[in-house]
Amino acid sequence: MFVAAHRAEWDRLGQLAQHAGRVRGPEADELVRLYQRAATHLSIVRTEAPDPALVARLSTLVARARSAITGTDSPAWREFGLFFARRLPAALYLGGRWWVPTALAFLAVSGLIAVWVATNTDVQGSIAAPEQIQQMTKPGGAYEAYYSSNPAGSFAAEVWTNNAWIAAGCLLLGVLLGVPVVFLLWGNALNLGVGIGLMTAAGRGDVFLGLLAPHGLLELTAVFVASGIGLRLGWTVIDPRGRTRAEALAAEGRSVVAVALGLVCVLAVSGAIEAFVTPSGLPTWARVGIGVLAELLFLAYVFVVGRRAARMGETGDVDARYAEDTLPTAV
Structure with a gap:
């Protein structure tokens, strides 16, 4: 039920993240808004019903959207700042x-x-x-x-x-x-x-x-x-x-x-x-x-x-791109 209710939003976020270089104006605002919602969904799923396949899918989607919004460069000072500003707290x-x-x-x-x-x-x-x-x-x-x-x-x-x-x-x-x-x-x-x-x-x-x-x-x-x-x-x-x-x-x-x-x-x-x-x-x-x-x-x-x-979806864990790859499993 949860997946069915939000699949369209996730698919749309994936499209926007894929074409982030050409996103302008209202679409850029939509990208940020859908990213925030997906991050919230990821937090909910991890807390309430941690299905490994769904967690892996949303983690990848959120990581792609974050990269599209902030850019691919991730200098050490930025990671340091993110750690103390978001992940640690x-x-x-x-x-x-x-x-x-x-x-x-x-x-x-x-x-x-x-x-x-x-x-x-x-x-x-x-x-x-x-x-x-x-x-x-x-x-x-x-x-x-x-x-x-x-x-x-x-x-x-x-x-x-x-x-x-x-x-x-x-x-x-x-x-x-x-x-x-x-x-x-x-x-x-x-x-x-x-x-x-x-x-x-x-x-x-x-x-x-x-x-x-x-x-x-x-x-x-x-x-x-x-x-x-x-x-x-x-x-x-x-x-x-x-x-x-x-x-x-x-x-x-x-x-x-x-x-x-x-x-x-x-x-x-x-x-x-x-x-x-x-x-x-x-x-x-x-x-x-x-x-x-x-x-x-x-x-x-x-x-x-x-x-x-x-x-905002932070859990204290590292970005999905730095975590281990997770294979879908039957639960």
Whole structure:
């Protein structure tokens, strides 16, 4: 029914794309309009009913129309711009149905652990001796000294490398049915909950949050994104949604690579904030404000720019001309 309803539009788009060099005036406007509609159709088909033959047909058609509109030259700077303007935000936005629930679950678990630790002296005693806890939570103690333990430049590089490895692990190990991702998330939730709980029990929870918030908002969001996309990759192994597992994993894998490259940049920003802003002499409201601003900019990039790109048919995957050839299969 869907194919029958739109076949005429697709055939017309194919004709216009084939003769793009002679298209002028109203036909040029028609070419752009039909291209946008076909890109939307491709997005719908990929999401709702991913028939491999139809996806391959529409992908080729959309790629031909895009080339006809923009020209055949594709310099590196243009691909670089398209990646950050459309493909990356679309991949982040479409992955939101996985990483947003992951974030909510993580925060709920961390909060429960923090309350448990802060209100239970027996639990605190099982974590460390009272003298050790005092050394960690006192003014200038381990929790505070951590952020100024090394020169800012080397500390930023160290933090960025560590977080990049965690994000890469969440993304790539997701293919193992998502099990390693759950363990990585649990370890991070446990550490965060224990830290907040111990500092709160010492009457210094506000200090801990003031140190965590500037960089932690963006840093944790990057971890949530990596974990959610990794879990989606694991679910693809279980349910390839009408595709062969090889085809599904290839498509998801390319999106994973796009997200990984984007998170490298996000974590570089959070690492710089952690090294230069968190331990700085700025008042707490200013440090937290910088962290909140960075987080809001990232969320706007995902849910405003990414939503617009997704509506244009972007999925975070590469152009059809760079992807693998797909043979029609019976479903």
